[in-house]
Amino acid sequence: MVISLQKGQKIDLTKGNPGLTKIIVGLGWDTNKYSGGSDFDLDASAFLLDKNGRAGGIEDFIYYNNLVGGNGSVKHTGDNLTGAGEGDDEQIKVDLGLVPAHVDKVAITVTIHEAIARGQNFGQVSNAFVRVVNEANEQEVMRYDLGEDFSVETALVVCELYRYQGEWKFNAVGNGFSGGLAALCSNFGLQVG
Template identity: 35%
Template sequence: MASMVAGSNAALTAENPDLGKVLLGIGWDTVPSRGPQSEPVPMVIMCGPDGRAVSDEHLVFFNQIASPEGSITFAGTEDQEQIDVDLNRVPDSVSKIAVLVYIDPDVRGPGTFGAVRNTYLRVADEENRELLRFDVPPVNMDKINAMILGELYRHGGGWKFRALGQGYETGLAAVAADFRLKL
């Protein structure tokens, strides 16, 4: 298992030639509160070569738990959320799969990652053997309400992973603008 830092890349299929499916495990801890509690919500966006969402239907989250062709599905809760990605079934039109978490403003009101600790994204094989892990550094989380944890992307006929930890202070509005989504 390789531990990653923000901005680093790792070859997935080049180092694991038989890798056809990956499991994305997303987790965090929240600080208990007597008031409104932040509600982190994972989301995956399938992007074309321009880095934008292929379509609004290529957004996978709690209301749409599978991509249109079934290559990405929400799978389990061993971590807070687990997402299965069948790399061989991802449409050729998809160049990048962005993995995000946002604080749901509709559940408990506006919130930030200020009360969220130990956020991570791990990439595992089909048997849940961890290949890569990115622990998000806890920097300025009290202003962040949406974050790109990392992305799977095509490279040289295979797949790579990039750790990001890029935060947004304007939440889903900024995510929708960056990825050209109607949220």
């Protein structure tokens, strides 16, 4: 049975799913009729964060130009430049058992590439979702549909995977940022050029 989450909801990931160690975090979206004529290139990323919510360095930022991080525990499967088609547009694979001990949280984010230049924001995106899939049997474990609560934001923290008393939990965050990738990186303690 797939669990459907609401914004702000936190749920156990591993305690209720014994043996769940390798997951796929799938993200998908569509653009609505106000697209403005340019393709939307949304980019999923993962930030590996310490107990203070900060990334240790650029190596803790997994995205289309740095596909693997956390000693191989987090892998981005590649950039989808248009978001066309059904199902997941981008995926991030996480081996929970291999995530380094200093990483307390894996924040999953989505940004709009060249949002300012293209005049785009998340108000023009619809049907956005994140889902967690058990990689071993390809069964969907949980899903969070983001709704359409965003207007001017160009970056979103979609969800977090975090450790709690030796288990992994899932937090449906759904927080937006203006300022795109730079604002997101700054929020997690990274400076980008």
